[in-house]
Amino acid sequence: MMLLVYTLMSAVLVAVGIFGLASRGNAAKILISIELLSSGAVGLVFFPMLAISRSFVFSQSLMILFLSVDGVTLGITIAVLLMAVKRSETGDMNKLNELRG
Amino acid sequence: MLLDDVISVVIFLSAFSTGLYSITTEKPVRSIMAAGAALWLVSLAYWHLGSFSLALMQLSIAVGALVIIGLSSVQSFEEKIVRGDVAAVLAATLVVLLTPWVLALRFYEDITTSINVNLSSYFPVFVLIHGLLILAGSIVAVLLVRGWRE
Numbered sequence: 001m002m003l004l005v006y007t008l009m010s011a012v013l014v015a016v017g018i019f020g021l022a023s024r025g026n027a028a029k030i031l032i033s034i035e036l037l038s039s040g041a042v043g044l045v046f047f048p049m050l051a052i053s054r055s056f057v058f059s060q061s062l063m064i065l066f067l068s069v070d071g072v073t074l075g076i077t078i079a080v081l082l083m084a085v086k087r088s089e090t091g092d093m094n095k096l097n098e099l100r101g
Numbered sequence: 102m103l104l105d106d107v108i109s110v111v112i113f114l115s116a117f118s119t120g121l122y123s124i125t126t127e128k129p130v131r132s133i134m135a136a137g138a139a140l141w142l143v144s145l146a147y148w149h150l151g152s153f154s155l156a157l158m159q160l161s162i163a164v165g166a167l168v169i170i171g172l173s174s175v176q177s178f179e180e181k182i183v184r185g186d187v188a189a190v191l192a193a194t195l196v197v198l199l200t201p202w203v204l205a206l207r208f209y210e211d212i213t214t215s216i217n218v219n220l221s222s223y224f225p226v227f228v229l230i231h232g233l234l235i236l237a238g239s240i241v242a243v244l245l246v247r248g249w250r251e
Binding site: 001002003005006008009010012013016017019020023024028029031032033035036039040043046047050056060063064067068070071074078 | 103105106109110112113116117120121123124129132133136139140143146147149150151152154155158159161162163165166167
């Protein structure tokens with residue numbers, strides 16, 4: 001029951017993250033959405049894996065790797081978005097159209 | 102229904118509501134605080150399942166990322182920070198910083214048993230130092246971003 005509920009929680013966080021990415025244009029909201037999405041995704045892998053494999057050490061080690069990669073990715077994303085905000089002088093990501101076409 | 106199941110349902114509902122609120126609200130500080138709460142709840146879920154290391158890593162990423170996102174977005178969008186916001190951020194930082202320390206202090210034996218490693222009795226102090234280092238690193242990163250922008 002516990003693992004099922006936590007798997008649902010992770011799925012909901014992924015859904016909220018995707019909703020935020022799809023519907024918001026603000027740079028800070030996009031970063032928050034990415035953070036929620038990645039945390040939900042890690043949980044969505046960890047909790048079912050724990051239920052299926054029953055190997056706590058293996059699941060935990062793999063998730064530590066995923067979380068580390070997640071942290072690095074987030075750092076790079078923050079740097080890119082801050083650079084984009086600085087160049088465009090607006091927080092609205094919908095106005096960035098340099099990659100259009 | 103067991104107590105553990107009730108706790109997991111409460112954590113699920115709280116994470117869902119705070120996560121959704123953080124995306125839908127228009128107030129920047131509330132949005133970041135709510136996202137922090139959602140990530141803190143995910144960390145509590147890991148703790149509830151007995152994975153202290155995952156809980157700590159989740160908290161580290163949450164604190165580091167949200168402090169940087171919060172302060173740099175305030176700097177980028179020229180938002181005014183009022184006194185209540187500062188108090189709320191301070192309270193949240195203290196909660197995130199002190200929770201792992203208190204839990205490590207309280208559940209030291211359980212952690213040692215679950216990971217099957219004989220940890221030093223200074224382990225809770227190291228956890229606290231770890232949190233302080235993350236906080237210091239985040240503040241330095243924000244100051245660098247500010248300096249870079251100016």
